[in-house]
Amino acid sequence: MGRLQGKVALVTGAGSGIGEGIAAAYASEGACVVVADLDAAAAARVAATIVAQGGKAVGLAQDVTREQDWDAAVARAQAEFGDLSVLVNNAGIAPCADPIETLSLADWRRTLAVNLDGVFLGTRAGIRAMRAGAAGSIINISSVYGLVGTTRAPDYVAAKGAVRLFSKAAALECAEAGYRIRVNSLHPGFIDTPMLERGLEQMSGKGIVPDPVTGRAAITSLHPIGRLGTPTDIAAAAVYLASDESAFMTGAELVVDGGYTAR
Numbered sequence: 044m045g046r047l048q049g050k051v052a053l054v055t056g057a058g059s060g061i062g063e064g065i066a067a068a069y070a071s072e073g074a075c076v077v078v079a080d081l082d083a084a085a086a087a088r089v090a091a092t093i094v095a096q097g098g099k100a101v102g103l104a105q106d107v108t109r110e111q112d113w114d115a116a117v118a119r120a121q122a123e124f125g126d127l128s129v130l131v132n133n134a135g136i137a138p139c140a141d142p143i144e145t146l147s148l149a150d151w152r153r154t155l156a157v158n159l160d161g162v163f164l165g166t167r168a169g170i171r172a173m174r175a176g177a178a179g180s181i182i183n184i185s186s187v188y189g190l191v192g193t194t195r196a197p198d199y200v201a202a203k204g205a206v207r208l209f210s211k212a213a214a215l216e217c218a219e220a221g222y223r224i225r226v227n228s229l230h231p232g233f234i235d236t237p238m239l240e241r242g243l244e245q246m247s248g249k250g251i252v253p254d255p256v257t258g259r260a261a262i263t264s265l266h267p268i269g270r271l272g273t274p275t276d277i278a279a280a281a282v283y284l285a286s287d288e289s290a291f292m293t294g295a296e297l298v299v300d301g302g303y304t305a306r
């Protein structure tokens with residue numbers, strides 16, 4: 044028996060990086076997985092890979108900022124596999140932002156729309172879908188930058204910090220209402236994904252780092268453990284939060300950062 048046998052999970056932004064790793068790990072632990080992503084082809088590719096390996100998955104096009112996409116995603120999960128029991132709000136963007144004094148309102152709002160509004164809409168949809176169920180788990184992917192600040196990402200830090208406290212508010216509401224839904228945030232350090240690659244290219248293009256290789260070494264050195272994280276590192280924590288092993292955990296923040304925030 045897998046650790047997630049009988050669970051139905053929806054993972055957003057699962058066509059790449061951390062979400063892809065989480066979707067694969069969930070399927071290998073026995074969950075039925077809805078692989079949702081803005082990039083429909085990427086979602087379909089990840090779902091097909093899981094199915095080819097003997098798992099249960101479907102791919103779905105979804106923009107987490109659109110309310111109607113949430114209704115459709117939850118309905119699809121129900122139709123394919125039955126009642127939703129796990130939701131991972133993972134989709135996110137990390138533009139290399141301008142300093143606060145020159146950051147445009149449009150750029151600020153874009154990051155907040157995906158990284159915070161998307162988590163709100165997902166958590167709302169998840170509560171509505173899971174409130175009558177036996178045991179639900181909502182996992183909101185924040186960041187070390189939901190715990191500490193940095194430069195050149197004021198929009199990202201604001202959104203990820205808000206995700207941390209929003210998750211606690213949701214956890215308390217669910218507990219008070221008597222819903223058996225746990226809500227926790229997960230805080231990765233730097234993880235080796237396409238998002239990181241794009242970030243290094245952008246920083247290099249803006250002259251913030253001399254080149255992506257030097258930038259990667261500088262970012263790696265922020266992690267006392269001596270390496271970047273992998274999607275597998277984060278997937279392991281997400282399996283734990285989705286499983287009944289974490290039944291007494293709600294409103295908590297799980298930090299998986301190679302020691303980044305320990306200094």
Ligand SMILES: NC(=O)c1ccc[n+]([C@@H]2O[C@H](COP(=O)([O-])OP(=O)(O)OC[C@H]3O[C@@H](n4cnc5c(N)ncnc54)[C@H](O)[C@@H]3O)[C@@H](O)[C@H]2O)c1
Pocket residue numbers: 055056057058059060061062079080081082085105106107108133134135136137157184185186187230231232233234235236237238239
């Ligand atoms: N990579 C890191 O170093 C790191 C560190 C901490 C937290 N995170 C967080 O982890 C999450 C995943 O990051 P990743 O590194 O795997 O990034 P990624 O860019 O590799 O994957 C993100 C996925 O989200 C999708 N997406 C973007 N906007 C979307 C939208 N509006 N609706 C639906 N899907 C959308 C993209 O198509 C992509 O497939 C993000 O929330 C990110 O902020 C990443």
